Amino acid sequence: MSEHLLVASELTKRFGGLTAVDGVDFHVDEGEIVGLIGPNGAGKTTVFNLISRFLEPTAGTITFAGVNLLKVPPHRVIGLGIARTFQNLGLFPYLSVEDNLLIGRHNQFRGRILPLALGLGQREERAAASEVRAMLEAFGLGAVRGALASMLPYGSQKAVELIRALMAGPRLVLLDEPVAGMNAAETQAMGQFIRRVRDERGVTVLLVEHDMSLVMEICDRIVVLDFGRKIAEGTPHEIGTNPRVIEAYLGQEVDRAQV
Numbered sequence: 001m002s003e004h005l006l007v008a009s010e011l012t013k014r015f016g017g018l019t020a021v022d023g024v025d026f027h028v029d030e031g032e033i034v035g036l037i038g039p040n041g042a043g044k045t046t047v048f049n050l051i052s053r054f055l056e057p058t059a060g061t062i063t064f065a066g067v068n069l070l071k072v073p074p075h076r077v078i079g080l081g082i083a084r085t086f087q088n089l090g091l092f093p094y095l096s097v098e099d100n101l102l103i104g105r106h107n108q109f110r111g112r113i114l115p116l117a118l119g120l121g122q123r124e125e126r127a128a129a130s131e132v133r134a135m136l137e138a139f140g141l142g143a144v145r146g147a148l149a150s151m152l153p154y155g156s157q158k159a160v161e162l163i164r165a166l167m168a169g170p171r172l173v174l175l176d177e178p179v180a181g182m183n184a185a186e187t188q189a190m191g192q193f194i195r196r197v198r199d200e201r202g203v204t205v206l207l208v209e210h211d212m213s214l215v216m217e218i219c220d221r222i223v224v225l226d227f228g229r230k231i232a233e234g235t236p237h238e239i240g241t242n243p244r245v246i247e248a249y250l251g252q253e254v255d256r257a258q259v
């Protein structure tokens with residue numbers, strides 16, 4: 001029996017004639033920060049879409065905490081303990097930071113009609129509001145709780161997006177390019193934030209990111225995709241010195257200066 005939190009086995013996704021994910025095996029253990037990296041079009045976001053059940057795999061299996069994920073309908077994935085942030089989905093600009101987070105929390109109560117009918121709803125809502133406050137305080141954002149989301153600097157907005165994903169109380173969070181568009185200071189802060197999410201809340205992290213210095217700094221283990229295939233897996237040091245990985249990235253050095 002597998003003790004891994006997440007296991008993908010022979011995972012394959014074809015779009016017509018294109019094989020975006022090609023027989024990929026990997027696992028994530030509870031409490032790890034695992035990087036999923038690879039050149040543009042390697043299949044990283046597709047893997048996320050398969051794990052979060054936005055897409056049906058062509059072949060292969062995915063298990064989460066011993067449960068066959070492919071039997072779980074998409075709307076149940078978050079309740080099972082998997083949350084994600086999106087490459088381009090922002091916050092509601094005209095809602096306060098706090099209200100943006102209370103919306104994230106709402107997922108946890110979805111479908112629980114009985115407690116609401118018994119009048120427990122208000123108590124839960126108060127508990128949610130105080131949890132939102134505690135989260136914002138913990139991550140140094142207490143002062144902007146009432147501010148409109150659109151008024152925050154970019155780096156803080158991305159931090160709030162991550163907090164929003166955490167409001168559902170996930171065991172695993174999937175982060176798709178969390179520092180894209182950030183400056184060096186914001187990237188540094190987000191890296192620390194992700195580490196704290198794991199260290200202090202025990203949340204397991206699967207991270208897709210092109211910023212190699214961040215990946216090398218915060219990941220325990222890295223899985224590398226190229227043209228849908230897994231070409232390497234190992235510690236940051238092993239990956240950083242792996243000739244196959246270096247070769248895969250060299251092909252696109254021109255359009256990605258940071259890699």
Ligand SMILES: Nc1ncnc2c1ncn2[C@@H]1O[C@H](COP(=O)(O)OP(=O)(O)OP(=O)(O)O)[C@@H](O)[C@H]1O
Nearest residue numbers: 015018019020038039040041042043044045046047
């Ligand atoms: N819904 C889709 N229909 C058809 N092709 C798709 C679809 N989604 C992704 N692809 C293709 O699958 C391949 C993998 O795409 P994917 O978005 O997973 O790459 P990625 O590794 O996330 O790349 P990037 O680093 O640029 O975000 C690409 O060739 C892409 O064009």
Ligand SMILES: [Mg+2]
Nearest residue numbers: 044045046087
């Ligand atoms: Mg992508």
